[in-house]
Amino acid sequence: MSNPQQKITPQIIYSGFKRLLPLSVFVIVFGLAFGLAASQSGLDNNSALAMSASVFAGASQFATLELWSAQMSLVPVIITVFAINARHLLMGASLYPHLAHLSKAKRYGALLLVSDANWAMSLQAINKGNQGLGLLIGGGIALWLFWVLGTLLGLYFGSAIKDPFSLGLDMVMACFLLAMVVDGKKDLRVFAIWVVAALSSLLAYWYLPTNSHVIVGALAGGTFGAIWMGKKA
C-alpha cells in the first residue's frame, strides 16, 4: 500500500489538536490524580508542576513519587524512568518510515510530545492512508496542556485534604500503576514475565539496597521476555 507523503502544516496540527480534545478530559482526571499524589509525597507544588510540564509521562511520574524521599539517589530514578518510558523508543521507531523524508528539526520536533494516545491515533491514521502527523503534534499539545492543567487542579485540592490516608487517597498512585499493568496484553508469557519481575523484585527488596528492587525486577522481567520471545508485535 502506498501512503501519501506525511506533511506538517498549521492546519493539520490544529485539526489534530481538536481530534484529541475529547480524550483530554480524561487526561485532566489523571493529571488531577497525579497532583493529589504529588502533594502527599513531599513534593512542593512548583516541583510537581515542573515535573508534569517537562516530563509529561504519567506512569513514570507516579513511579518517581513512589521513590521520592528526603534523601534520594539518582540512579534508581534514571533506571525507573527509562524502563517505564522505553516504549517511546518503539513508538519513534514505528513512525520512522513516515518521518524519514522530513528535515531533522521537523522529525525530532514531531516526536517531542509523543505519548501513548497521540502515537496510536497517528499511526492508525497513517496506516489508513490519511495525514497522521497532525494527530501526533497537535494531539500531543492538547494532551500536554490538559495534563499540566489537571496536575494544577490536583495540587490545589490535595493541599485542602487533611487526612488522605483515611480517604484511601494514598492509593491513587499504586492503583494507577496497577491499572496500567493490567491494561496491557495478557497471556501466559506476559503472566510468566510478571511472576519473574515480582519474585526478583521482592528478593531484591529484602536483601539488596533500598530501591534496587525496581531495577532488578525490570531487568529480570525484560531479560526473561527477551529469552521467551512472544509473537511478532
Next chain:
Amino acid sequence: MSIDTAGACALIIIGVMAIVTLATRWGGIFIMDFVPINDRVQQFINAMSGSVLIALLTPLAINGDMGAKLALIATAITMLVLKKPLIAIAAGIVVAALVRQF
C-alpha cells in the same frame, strides 16, 4: 550518590527525568538512522516496561495494610472486567477508604 530533595535539588532530579524521557522519545528514530531495532530488543523493551511497574507494586502490596491490599485487588478485578482505568482506580480508592473506616 544521594541528593537532598529540598528546593533546587528537586529540580535537578526533575531535570534528569525530563532528559531521560526525551531521550526515549527521540531515541527510536535516532537509533533507526543507524540500525533497525530488532525483534529481540523489542521483546525486551516490552517485557521491561511492564516488569518495572510490577517490581514497584509487589513490595507495596506485600507490606501494605489491609486497605491497600484490598484496594489493589479491587483495581485489578475492575480493570479485568470493565477495562476502564479511571473506574478501576476509583474502585481501589473507595475500597481503601471503606476498609479504613472500621
